[in-house]
Amino acid sequence: MKKYFVIGNPINHSLSPKLHNYWLKENKIDAIYDKKKIEEKNLQTIISKVKEKKIDGINVTVPFKKVVIPFLDKLSIEAEQTQSVNTIILKDNNLEGHNTDITGFAKAIKKLNFNLEGKKVFILGAGGVVPSIIFALNTMKVSKIIISNRTRQKAENLKMLFNNLNILEWGKVEDFDVIINATSLGLNNEEINLDFSNIGNDKLFYDVIYNPSETKFLREGRRLGNKVENGKLMFVYQAYEAFKLWHGLEPEINEHTLKILEDD
Numbered sequence: 001m002k003k004y005f006v007i008g009n010p011i012n013h014s015l016s017p018k019l020h021n022y023w024l025k026e027n028k029i030d031a032i033y034d035k036k037k038i039e040e041k042n043l044q045t046i047i048s049k050v051k052e053k054k055i056d057g058i059n060v061t062v063p064f065k066k067v068v069i070p071f072l073d074k075l076s077i078e079a080e081q082t083q084s085v086n087t088i089i090l091k092d093n094n095l096e097g098h099n100t101d102i103t104g105f106a107k108a109i110k111k112l113n114f115n116l117e118g119k120k121v122f123i124l125g126a127g128g129v130v131p132s133i134i135f136a137l138n139t140m141k142v143s144k145i146i147i148s149n150r151t152r153q154k155a156e157n158l159k160m161l162f163n164n165l166n167i168l169e170w171g172k173v174e175d176f177d178v179i180i181n182a183t184s185l186g187l188n189n190e191e192i193n194l195d196f197s198n199i200g201n202d203k204l205f206y207d208v209i210y211n212p213s214e215t216k217f218l219r220e221g222r223r224l225g226n227k228v229e230n231g232k233l234m235f236v237y238q239a240y241e242a243f244k245l246w247h248g249l250e251p252e253i254n255e256h257t258l259k260i261l262e263d264d
């Protein structure tokens with residue numbers, strides 16, 4: 001039986017095992033997908049198990065998406081440019097690092113039928129998933145990306161990867177067409193203390209968080225007359241892309257797939 005893991009710290013909240021195991025069963029693949037909380041010092045050991053064929057694939061989540069890179073032999077172009085890996089696979093005896101968050105985000109946005117070309121996008125946060133979102137936004141030809149993070153230095157670090165970023169001081173709001181919450185604020189029902197009352201309506205408020213399904217950020221966006229969307233489809237599509245890489249087939253995404261993520 002093949003073995004797959006998602007590794008991170010914390011990892012308890014991860015719904016990846018539920019989704020992957022569901023698809024494995026649906027596709028009659030003899031494999032199991034589990035989650036493993038690990039410490040950074042144990043990263044090399046677990047990754048080397050993929051090379052030894054004791055593990056067949058690994059998904060990587062916060063906070064290890066960048067620090068796994070030195071242990072890999074090859075990176076996809078997307079993983080290289082974002083310095084972010086969320087899927088590891090052994091190919092021709094090489095440990096390959098891929099980034100499926102980018103396609104995950106792009107496909108989720110496409111599903112919304114919201115054309116981002118020429119739009120101003122305001123990103124809140126500079127954590128693990130943000131380089132992937134920026135990469136995807138650049139392929140969508142947005143006109144401007146503004147980023148604001150409590151710790152300004154992390155936004156400055158991102159600007160070294162993507163020189164088209166405009167950094168805004170945390171707490172300020174600038175005109176935008178789309179706003180993306182990529183902070184962890186909202187996971188525990190916290191508010192984001194930003195004033196959106198002057199930005200007008202018909203914008204897109206997007207939250208990377210999907211549990212709770214409507215954060216206070218999204219509720220406020222909706223109250224002000226904007227389109228809102230949570231990160232559930234992005235999560236499903238990044239898993240879909242990883243599944244495709246490992247198993248060479250496309251798992252089905254339907255209402256039931258989305259439903260199983262709710263029954264916790």
Ligand code: ATR
Nearest residue numbers: 062063125126127128129149150151154182183184
């Ligand atoms: P990591 O930063 O380890 O990659 P993450 O969950 O991907 O973790 O990112 C958390 C994001 O939420 C960061 O942008 C963080 O801001 P800092 O870089 O300043 O830590 C942001 N965040 C978390 N708590 C916050 C708070 N109380 N106010 C503002 N931003 C917060």
